[in-house]
Amino acid sequence: MKILLVEDNPDDVQLTLRAFKKSNIGNEVIVAADGQEALDFFFGENGAASRGGDALPALVLLDLQLPKVNGIEVLKKLRADDRTRLLPIVILTSSREQVDMLNGYAYGCNSYIRKPVDFNQFAEAVRQLGLYWLVLNESPGTNHGL
Amino acid sequence: MSDDARDLERLEQENQALRKRIADLESGRSAPEEESTSSWKLIVHEAPVCIAKVALDKRFLSSNKEFQVFLGYTEEELCLKTISEITHPEDTGIGMAEIMAVVKGEIKTSRVTKRYVRKDGGIVWGEVSINVIRNESGQPMYLLAFILDVSERRKVEEMTRLSAERMKALLHLNQLTSATLQEIADFALEEAVRLTRSSLGYLAFLSEDESVLTMHSWSRSAMAECAIIDKPIVYPVASTGLWGEAVRQRRPVLTNDYAAANPLKKGCPEGHVLMTRHMNVPVFDGNRIVIVAGVGNKSEDYGDEDVQQLTLLMEGMWLLLERKRAEDAVRTLNAELEHRVLERTLELEASTKELEAFSYSVSHDLRAPLRTIDGFSLALLEDCADGIDDDGKDYLRRIRAATQRMGLLIDDMLRLSRISRAEMVIEKVNLSELAWSVVHDLEKTQPGRRVRIEIAKGLEDRADPKLMRIALENLLGNAWKFTGRRAEAAIEFGATTDEGKRTYFVRDNGAGFDMAYVDKLFTPFQRLHSMQEYPGTGIGLGTVARILHRHGGEVWAEGQVDHGATFHFRLQR
Structure with a gap:
């Protein structure tokens, strides 16, 4: 079960990976550095969407402020496609602006998490996230081999 | 009972008494002829009403004292005149048909009111009743005319009528709320000309320091008669002729004999309307003269009532103009304020948007580096603990504490801005x-x-x-x-x-x-x-x-x- 991390800040990538490690989440993490890379991952030539099954990540962690194509656009495109419509997508962002939250939920994210400054709190958030979405949550994908 | 009716009744009573007396005389029922004739003459002569005996060809035969006082002629002079000759030229037709009817016996008495011209040229109003005296065979012998001097009454009536018309004009002025200044001034001027029975008029505004008159309007009649092509608009008071006197003397100026030599008159330019009479008034706002209004060429002399008419009308006009000016000022101010409010609102909206953009970038961009500082400080403490001594670890902890505090400050700042915007x-x-x-x-x-x-x-x-x-x-x-x-x-x-x-x-x-x-x-x-x-x-x-x-x-x-x-x-x- 793979995790797709869509994040342009390499520091944040490092810290997120470290938080997974600390929480003993050993899943493979694929990093997309901007919105276009994320879309390519799914819909590019021989992309994950066309291959389906294990090629699709079990969880997408999506930043909002992204170069080229922003997070909300990525979310819209993933939700518009039948093959990725049901993927668990968690918005992981610095922003707590109401407009971002409203847009996130309006376009169908599963959770909206604001990255805390305190790394310990951040690590805790990532741990709970992994535990919830990768272990506790029953998604149609895991049950029916979508 | 009105004055009019009372006069009429009195006249009628006197008439009847005289008729009875005549009848008595004619029927020989009275006392001795001699005595009756002399007392009759006395009565007629002293009666407080004008009495005249007029031949059927309208020549005067005799008249009493009151009649002579009324017209300013002696008995002898009157006997050389006919009715038409003492009647105002415009009124000569009045009552002629009625006299014919009386002579023919179709009606008993002719009653009309008309103007007479006195010997001195003055105009008087008389209420005339004319009967015909017939001989025993019924042939008309002469006319008996009774005239009541109603000049004063006519004057009062005329003034009342003009006042009523002025009130109507003022009322109309006050309804001209959506009219322009020019329309209001034109209307007031035409009314002033009409109410003073003048044939022309003008209206000029006086500058704040009362030094310059600016001609605003001429009455239509003046415009029609005036042959001066480029009429000046601005006149310095100091060098203005007779019509500037109203400002210099600060009171109405009446000139009923315009043709006479007048040291104040500067003379009229070529093509100027021929002036016979002139009157103008200053219109005051407090102590300051604001308007000079003038009228001219009335067919009679200008008098106090004309001054009153012109002054009241122009004062009414000035009040309206002032009110309009105040209203316009308020309207302009309102429009300006509205415009400013709109501008401010747009500015405010722009600055609110700016603030939102700022908050957004603060919340995202400033927090990201803080997270990095805190995260890697912790990574150092945890992953490289062996290579750092206690002092170094203390420093790292201080870095983390300050970083986290800054995160809280940013959060509070955003919360405060959200409260302002909520x-x-x-x-x-x-x-x-x-x-x-x-x-x-x-x-x-x-x-x-x-x-x-x-x-x-x-x-x-x-x-x-x-x-x-x-x-x-x-x-x-x-x-x-x-x-x-x-x-x-x-x-x-x-x-x-x-x-x-x-x-x-x-x-x-x-x-x-x-x-x-x-x-x-x-x-x-x-x-x-x-x-x-x-x-x-x-x-x-x-x-x-x-x-x-x-x-x-x-x-x-x-x-x-x-x-x-x-x-x-x-x-x-």
Whole structure:
């Protein structure tokens, strides 16, 4: 079960990976550095969407402020496609602006998490996230081999 | 009974008495002829009514004293005149048909009112009744004319009529609310010409320092007659001829003999309307002359009543112009204000958008590096602990503490800006219940603390419930925090009413503060206590002040070091 991390800040990538490690989440993490890379991952030539099954990540962690194509656009495109419509997508962002939250939920994210400054709190958030979405949550994908 | 009717009745009675007397004379029923004739003559001569005997060809045969006084002729002079010759040229046709009818016996008496021209040229009004005297065989012998001098009455009637017309004109003026200045001035001028029975008129405005007259309008008749092509518009008062006298003498000036030599007259330019009579008046606003209005070429002399007509009409016009000017000024001001409000609103909207963009970037861009600093400081502490000594670890911990504090400051700053931007929903709020709910939350954070809480019952007011909750959270939260070191902590929330205004208060017996710094309390990020003693970002009271200001209210504080603090607030000023 793979995790797709869509994040342009390499520091944040490092810290997120470290938080997974600390929480003993050993899943493979694929990093997309901007919105276009994320879309390519799914819909590019021989992309994950066309291959389906294990090629699709079990969880997408999506930043909002992204170069080229922003997070909300990525979310819209993933939700518009039948093959990725049901993927668990968690918005992981610095922003707590109401407009971002409203847009996130309006376009169908599963959770909206604001990255805390305190790394310990951040690590805790990532741990709970992994535990919830990768272990506790029953998604149609895991049950029916979508 | 009206004067008119009374006069008529008197005339009729006198008429009847005389007719009876004539009948008596003719029937020879009276006393001796001689005596009766002389007494008849006396009566006729002294009667307070004009009596004349007129031949059927309208020549005067004889007249009494009153008649001679009425027209200014002697008996002899009158006997050389006919009725037509003493009648005003415009009125010669009046009553002629009636006299014919009387002579023919179709009617008994002819009664008309007409003008006569006196010997001195003056015009008088007479109410005439004419009977025919017949001989025994019924042949008309001569006419008997009775004339009552009604000049005074006519004058009063004319004045009443002109006053009524002036009132109508003024009323009409006042209804010209949507007319232009030119239309109003033109209307008033035409009315002034008509009401003074003049044939031309003009209207000029006087400059503020009363030195320059600016011709505003000429009556249509003057325009039609005037042959001067480029009429001057501006006239300095000092060098203006006769018509400037109204300003120089500050009173109406009447010139009924325009042709006569007058040292004030400068002479008229070629093509100027021929003037026979002239009158003009200054129109005052307080002590200042604002308008000079003039009329000319009335067929009779100008008199006081013309001055009155012209003055009252022009004063009425000036009042209307002033009112219009005031209204226009208000309208212009309103439009300007509206425009300015619109401009400000747009500016405000732009700055609000800017603020939103700023908040957004603060919340995202400033927090990201903080997270990196904190995250990697921790990574150093955890992953490279062996290579760092205790001092180094202390430094790293300080870096992390400062980073996290900065994160809190940014969050508080954003919260404050959100409170300023939040849409307000004013409704009835039970502040007592709200305060209890806040206190219960506080008790949950520190269940071990013993604090005596006193909250007045039933404090209801109109406010935004969400914002008021935040305000009470901050005020009660402060009280809770600053009584943290008291063994017998006490917090009170209540209200007092003074002159109908309700003032709420939150009182505690905590650490208090020095009144010298009271002004700094409500400034965001200003703190009066050290972080070690009482942690916090210093945003709480700034938030409270902003919430109350948004409600149109205010907040102030009282305190003493170590003796607690009281925060008062009002929802309306």
